[in-house]
Amino acid sequence: MTDNFNIIKAEDVINFVKNGTNLPEKSCLLTFDDGYKDHLIFVLPELLKRNLQGSFFPPVKPVIEREILDVNRIHFILASTNNFTDLVNDLNKLSVEYGVTSSELNYFKSQYAIPSRYDTADVMYVKHVLQHALSEDIRNSISSKLFSIYVNRSELDFAEELYLSFDEIKKLIDSGMYVGSHGYRHLWLDKESYDSQLSEIDSSLKFLKDVGASTKNWIMCYPYGAYNENTLSILAELNCAVGLTTKVGIADVKRHFSLELSRFDTNDYPQ
Numbered sequence: 001m002t003d004n005f006n007i008i009k010a011e012d013v014i015n016f017v018k019n020g021t022n023l024p025e026k027s028c029l030l031t032f033d034d035g036y037k038d039h040l041i042f043v044l045p046e047l048l049k050r051n052l053q054g055s056f057f058p059p060v061k062p063v064i065e066r067e068i069l070d071v072n073r074i075h076f077i078l079a080s081t082n083n084f085t086d087l088v089n090d091l092n093k094l095s096v097e098y099g100v101t102s103s104e105l106n107y108f109k110s111q112y113a114i115p116s117r118y119d120t121a122d123v124m125y126v127k128h129v130l131q132h133a134l135s136e137d138i139r140n141s142i143s144s145k146l147f148s149i150y151v152n153r154s155e156l157d158f159a160e161e162l163y164l165s166f167d168e169i170k171k172l173i174d175s176g177m178y179v180g181s182h183g184y185r186h187l188w189l190d191k192e193s194y195d196s197q198l199s200e201i202d203s204s205l206k207f208l209k210d211v212g213a214s215t216k217n218w219i220m221c222y223p224y225g226a227y228n229e230n231t232l233s234i235l236a237e238l239n240c241a242v243g244l245t246t247k248v249g250i251a252d253v254k255r256h257f258s259l260e261l262s263r264f265d266t267n268d269y270p271q
């Protein structure tokens, strides 16, 4: 990695955007989303050994409330079974119990049961329905039920093991790492109202202040890469310098709008 790229710091990108300072050729910013404890146990020592900085984006809720994010519940539910037909059936059955109509389910199927680069149609259906298609309280209850059926573990214990704590995030900052915003509840921001987006972003900034991260010029990493015009105007208002999307590609900071930078996922690199 260090042979082919110049690993830069978050502050280098922020200074480039805000003050026009130079960035080296083939600059590379290392980003780590979702605040996993693995980032402290495995990633931090490797970065320190190489004298590199990583940028970490923990959503607030799992840190403070020790609740598993929908995205992770869904991940562990999917990882605990091979029988996705049964899972889809269980999901549909529970949805009906919560008052979802069969025409709504048919609509979801037509919209979301479409295979992606990495996932089959069934898996995409489960992800979309539980991530955003159902209303938040319903999908929360359903993913919690499916988690207890399929994963069969206490959510609290699981969250303790999975996510960084407040003090561990402090430790990342004290070790010279950058910590930025990944929202409070890890929502698809483009599906939220202006006010709801504002409260998501505001409360994540309050958390960053509490934990000792800089919020003067800061970096937003959009959960699921999702944002819209409202997000961009809120970020501009709140002095956000850089926005990281999940669009795959080289972020040409000289040409691209700094709130819509693309990234590569580790899946995009050959092993």
Ligand SMILES: [Zn+2]
Residues within 6 Å of the ligand: 033, 034, 182, 186, 222, 223, 224
């Ligand atoms: Zn995320």
